[in-house]
Amino acid sequence: MKYIINIFKIENKIKVLSLIGLSAIIFSCTEPIDLTVPTESPRLVIEASLDWEKGTLGNNQTIKLSLSTPYYDTAPNPVSGASVIVENTTNGDVFIFNDQQDGSYTTTNFVPIINNTYNLEVIYNNETYTAQETLISVSEINRIEQSREGGSDEEELDLTIYFDDPANEVNFYYITFLEGEDLLPTREIMSDEFTNGNEMSLLYEEDEADAEDEILPGDEVDINIFGVSEQYYNFLNRLIEQGDNAGDPFATVPTRLRGNYINPENPENYAFGYFRVTESVNEVYTFE
The missing domain is CATH 2.60.40 (Immunoglobulin-like)
Known part of the structure; x- marks a missing residue:
């Protein structure tokens, strides 16, 4: 019995020393780091x-x-x-x-x-x-079709909007989808470079990375289509590209x-x- 008690004492000492060492490591890793962020005069x-x-x-x-x-x-x-x-x-x-x-x-x-x-x-x-x-100007929406087949996941609901592109014109479009209580819309841009004068279509589905935000029956989505200039289309293209690449270590450095x-x-x-x-x-x- 005496031998067993001594073993317990040794084990307890080892545990205490281990905890002290672990605490030292944890506290040494939580030192504040001051980051200097470039500033400029308000614009x-x-x-x-x-x-x-x-x-x-x-x-x-x-x-x-x-x-x-x-x-x-x-x-x-x-x-x-x-x-x-x-x-x-x-x-x-x-x-x-x-x-x-x-x-x-x-x-x-x-x-x-x-x-x-x-x-x-x-x-x-x-x-x-x-x-x-x-x-x-912008055309009216012809129709909206709901399905489970057009998107990347055939078990999830999605929708496709259809509208006519005027013939013999160069047109650019900005489309937003705002679902439920989302704070920011999903943004898309389109041009008629290869579809001039035809019916245009655009698919909307939830982001695969956001599994908790599945579209369910009864959910509403607010759809807006804007007719925009080529200059604004190019601006949006750069804006959306930089937003989509946020957090990607291999993406082009934002400008x-x-x-x-x-x-x-x-x-x-x-x-x-x-x-x-x-x-x-x-x-x-x-x-x-």
């Missing part, structure tokens, strides 16, 4: 998407202004006191956007006209920012995306964002 951010949904007047429009913030700052930095004007350069109509003192600027008399060109002018802090876009804003007097102090003017169609589909 104006202009969110100006003048979207005209078919079947509406399109007269109510909002443009939002803010300042860029450091990487670890999450609080918004809205801009007030700016001058925001949109001019239809085709017919000379001018639309003044009124400052709501919360970073948003609104108008209730905007007039959207297909194929007319619009110029945005923002004056803030004695700097002038401009951008120009033409209002592009700063510049929209269509220019600062004529001080070109290096350009604004972030993109000024678009589009016609859109919207439909909410409920899975069966």
Whole structure:
């Protein structure tokens, strides 16, 4: 019995020493690491998407202004006191956007006209920012078909939307799918380079990597199709590509995306964002 007790004492001492050594390793691995993130002076951010949904007047429009913030700052930095004007350069109509003192600027008399060109002018802090876009039309959705066969997993629900592409034109499309309570939509872009004048189709299915977000009967998806310019299509292509490659160690190093804003007097102090003017169609589909 005495021999056995001594063995237990030795084992307990070994366990204590092991725990002390493990604790030393753990605590030595939790030392804080200070990362230096490059910073720069705040830059104006202009969110100006003048979207005209078919079947509406399109007269109510909002443009939002803010300042860029450091990487670890999450609080918004809205801009007030700016001058925001949109001019239809085709017919000379001018639309003044009124400052709501919360970073948003609104108008209730905007007039959207297909194929007319619009110029945005923002004056803030004695700097002038401009951008120009033409209002592009879009076709109605012909139909939406639900199945379990078109996607990558035949056990999962998916849907396909169909719409006509106008003949003898070069067209570009931006499509978003927002399901349920998702915060961000699934974004797709299309061109008619190889399908000019034909019926276009696009499949929507859940990301295979997100097994917990399976589409079920009764789920709703909000679908929007925008007719966009080639310049905006190229901008979106780079934006989506960089977003999809996030976290991929073999992806191309992301670059700063510049929209269509220019600062004529001080070109290096350009604004972030993109000024678009589009016609859109919207439909909410409920899975069966």
